[in-house]
Amino acid sequence: MATTEAHVPEGRTKEPSLYGGGLWSWVTTVDHKRIGILYGATALFFFLVGGLEALLIRYQLASAGNSAISADFYNQLFTMHGTTMVFLAIMPLNVAFFNYIVPLQIGARDVAFPRLNAFSYWLFLFGGLYLNASFIFGGAPDAGWFGYANLTSTRFSPGIRIDFWVIGLQLLGVSSLAGGINFVITILNMRAPGMKLMRMPLFTWMTLVTSFILVIAFPIITVGLVLLMFDRLFGTAFFNPAGGGDVVLWQHFFWLFGHPEVYIMILPAMGIISEVIPTFSRKPLFGYPVVVYSGILIAFLGFGVWAHHMFSVGLGPIADSVFSATTMLIAIPTGVKIFNWIATMWGGSIRIKTSFLFAIGFVAMFIIGGLSGVMHSSAAADLQQTDTYFVVAHIHYVLFGGAMLGIFSGIYYWFPKVTGRMMSEGLGQLQFWFMMIAFNITFFPMHFLGLLGMPRRTFTYQSGLGFEDMNLMATVGAFLLGASVLLFLFNLLRSLRHGAPASADPWGGSTLEWAVPSPPLHCNFPTLPRVEHRDVLWTQPGVAKTLEGSCEGVHMPSPSLWPLILAFGITVLAVGALPPVPLPVVFVGVAIVVVSFYGWALQPVDH
Amino acid sequence: MSEAVGTMDAEYTSTGLPNRKMAMWAFIGSECMLFGSLIINYLINHRRNLQGPYPEELLNIPFITVTTFVLLMSSLMMVLAFTAVERGDMKWGKVWLLMTAVFGLIFLGGQVYEFNHFYHEGLGLSTNLFGASFFILTGFHGAHVAVGVIWLLSLFVLASMGKLTQENALTVEITGLYWHFVDVVWIVLFVLIYLMS
């Protein structure tokens, strides 16, 4: 990733390439920009892994009674597809943006806890590898990404597949929790002088809200996983009816986390398009405070809807009614955001760039996903829809059509800032249309499949039920979708080498990241900006000039190896916790953890 | 150990609160959710027993009242430790840090004794759901106390080496936040597990 040909503002001192320095500098980095890139690259890799799993699933489902893939392997595939896409692709892609963009947007030189930031990344990487290692050590987890008890008990899931899942998710949970805390403090405490909360860019706002959700929701699943782990490893009976336990308790724990989790996945994407749409419409975001409050309201209400995943469990009419009502309620702030985005464009002067296309693609597809969500919110109607391909359609419209398209929008938007190069507009627009068409061919038929009676999580289906044609269509669409992702990767990699040099502000953005060079100096801001209004670059022209200079004399946190070592130690502990692994491995892990705690704590930030 | 090096002028923060203190509050928030979930689990499960021993047979309120009092006293000592360090009195700072840790250890000793006693009365982790939820809830709490004790002893050692001084008052304050939180959780557990049994 060369930076030397990037167009630079005048007066910029030559300094070493932002991304050079060799492998060791990347291994010990505590720089939020590098960590953002690490997150992004790793997450894209896992996105491809999850995509491959999806293609294998679709390949198997292309025809009725197909035996291309065994039932056992299929169950591993759909479990890992969900787990990978949620925890190893979408979430870390969001975090990649949090990392790179938020400090720049708030006028900070890094996050509050740079080493903790690096630790989050390494634990995410190791957790992802840990989870996927299961494929070669007896098989991947195969009880669904939601791991319902008591299928996940040792009686019905012997072996260590579920242990990989239970422990692997706890690793990822610690990583996410640390990240959540880090970004809450960063955003609340490290804003440039004058940047009041209601002057923050909307993406930063959504990062703050998402980080709060992370901090509150992850301990809940941690407890659920711990209880399941104790059931499996130590013979407790929390989710074992034979021992007095209740399998439904697991569902409550899981969805109390699981529903806020989906807002963790979508709010950042909503934040991204809340930047992209105003920029390319050349108008400020319509109803900024309302969009902010809607995000906050969604986060709150998101903790009150979890049992809409349990409408067929038999919770009773009171619970079903209440959760129908709260779920419908949450549609309101969501809809309000959509209207505000449209109103932003209205009366604007829209330039059609790839990033903007993905943003309106998000809105268009999310409307569909949101409407099928409203259909699910009716507990009675949901008795036909739940556990069918209708839900599969819904989740992919909101998670791919929503979150992923938002992420693609962000990648096209901020690629110039990160790399100092422009992505190809031609390839980008081609990719967009190709992806949109392929996406709809893949997932729109699933609405019908569900309503026509096809249950989900099935490795095959019978002929004579009318499912064949639509499944074949979905499979064709899925492979086309895969091709569109390859096209994206081609654009990305080619642009890294051959993209046209980017200026500091190729799009005419309004937020602070566009006031610094592309890519930024390693200290971000030689002098810190003074903020008077929202949309700083539009309301305070000339602010970019005040930020010129060099990083000489600015002390940045020093690199450190402790985050990686601690993450490694925790992973060793996790390996030791697997039943067949000898107990001493646990102690080795604990020892590494203890040593790295002290090493980290006693190492000065600036050494 | 300044946390704001390089990121801004050393002490400037948007809210006026130091980063590390705010981080401890955020961490405590997540811990509330952790213990809250464990507590809910206990409340749901502690009476879903297919066999004994049952809570009323085993829970020894007088004994635990004493250990609870010890833990409460340790919080007082934590406050004394912080105020000592804050005013630069490292001699008493060390004393109070050590005393906090010792009282924490006494509390842990009481927990170990109680766990042992329960075990010999036939209540193991997998005996019934009371055992499972009780041991996990109080076990998690005990683990938090243990981590706190190690932390306090580490501060004591650092202070004895002259590496912890009045400049590090914030560190001691943050330690205190953690310790008080652990104490408050215990009060909740004491009420829910013991007093309301």
Add this chain to the structure above:
Amino acid sequence: MPPVPRLALSAIAGIRNRTHTTLSARLKSYRQATLTVLGLVLLLTACGQEYPQSTLAPLSDASQEIQDLFVSIFWWAVVVFVVVEGLLIVAVVRFRDRGDGKTPKPVHGHTLMEIGWTLAPAVILVMIAVPTIRSVWILDLPSPDPDALEIEVIGHQWWWEFRYPEQGIVTANELHVPVGRTVSVSLESADVIHSFWFPRAAGKRDVVPGHRNELWFKVDSAGTYPGACAEFCGESHALMLMRLVAEDTQDFEAWVQRMREPSVEPATQLAREGRDVFLGSACIACHTIEGTTAQAAVGPDLTHVGSRRTIAAGVLENTPEEMARWLRAPEAVKPGVLMPNQNLTEEQIEKLVAYLSSLQ
């Protein structure tokens, strides 16, 4: 190409074509797309034959209740879809950069509009919530019909046990019900969570170990309808199927009578030898055949297995060839199945098939 995907593809193509034409042409093709989608829905709604497991072709009071509710929500969704997507398209098209360099007037908000587009969705949601809650209170409570036929369903990995306590019948995988009479089904699990789902008869209800759920429905026309387990329950979840056989009262009563009788005496020599094979092998460790010494209840009751339309829980047609296939290697039909492979000889299989097929 069959009608469904053709219509769907043309609907999608119609929507895609929009963005490259003028506004009026766009509106025209938009209308076209909407009509094809509507036509699609109507088509599907009518097609119980082509889609035997469809939720859109209700056959009972319970499934009709859901269908009515769903259709009303669907139309609200269509309205919202048309309005909002339409506004989006119009915004993107109408406010394109004219290249005149003019910066648009910054508009930061409009309180009245915010209130408006908060209240409007809220009102629509109330219109959805009220019938929803009404339906919830109907469907979640036991049937008010005191004359309901009670059936106990027990879900196993990966088959369905059906017990009729009043009639004293035990069978598996094929649920016979009388047309025009409410059936009240209780749901329990022998192992993990399953979900009982006959889409044309009722919404699904989970089968939860440690819990007892209830479901009711009154089928209004005779026929045989497929159903399935709808909660992931392990390796062969996809093959845990069942059949609903709705019969006129007379036929139902005849079926009940036949089911109450012990197993039919084998009429042929081959069938008799088959019975000997059966009673002399591990089959009796799991299966019951009334009137014989086989009285175990681990696997499905086989007393009248010959009369069922399918075997292996709805997966195989009940023909001699398929039955032989099943006996030869159950794990090849149903991965992970708990029925062990007995390594039967072809001769034994032939005899067993003759016997079991005779158990009408």
